[in-house]
Amino acid sequence: MSLSIDEVNRLKHAPGVDGVLPLFHSRWSPRSFSDREVSSADIEKVFEAARWAASSFNEQPWRFLAGTRNSPAYKKIFDSLMPFNQLWAVSAPVLILGVAKTTFSHNGNPNRVALYDLGAAASYLTLQAAAIGLATHQMAGFDQDAARKTFGIPDDYLFGAVIALGYQGEPSALANEQFVAQEVAPRQRKPLKEFVFSSWGTPASI
């Protein structure tokens, strides 16, 4: 049985909670992308959202390498992906690689929260994408050494994730049964009591 895009989105939608922005519950990470291109204006919008993330000392340590299909940057990012990610990410029209500068510009000291700040910017990016009808899927499964070499990324930059960006595609278009099964599986999360504590391991009484 194959579900339509609308059916899958309904199934992936987490139960809403009053007063929480609906986007947090509707955003999810598909593996199937349609062949519709993303406009330059919309690509700019997702980076504009990332731009306004908070960061330690306002360092803004995030850097993004981005490419649209058939561009040299796209090919470099795609080639660095692990084969199991290449299998589905091949349908994404935009690929983005996030890296973080691990030293502060104002004094050269180590910035131990650089990856934290990159993650915040990436989250803004994914939510802005969802707000304008775009899908994102982040990937840790790529060869960092290959990406560093092919882009000439300096040693003091750490890698975050690759982000596939595009319009969601039909689940049935995926390459194999495992991907289809993941595409139509409901999303799971830990309850708050498992990660909001008042003392270590004790759920906070909030």
Ligand SMILES: Cc1cc2nc3c(=O)[nH]c(=O)nc-3n(C[C@H](O)[C@H](O)[C@H](O)COP(=O)(O)O)c2cc1C
């Ligand atoms: C940093 C990071 C790395 C991830 N790496 C991969 C990956 O290499 N391959 C993949 O298929 N999904 C990857 N994912 C997607 C997660 O599996 C997915 O976000 C998670 O299961 C929650 O699903 P949701 O985003 O649909 O809510 C990654 C997500 C993040 C945030």
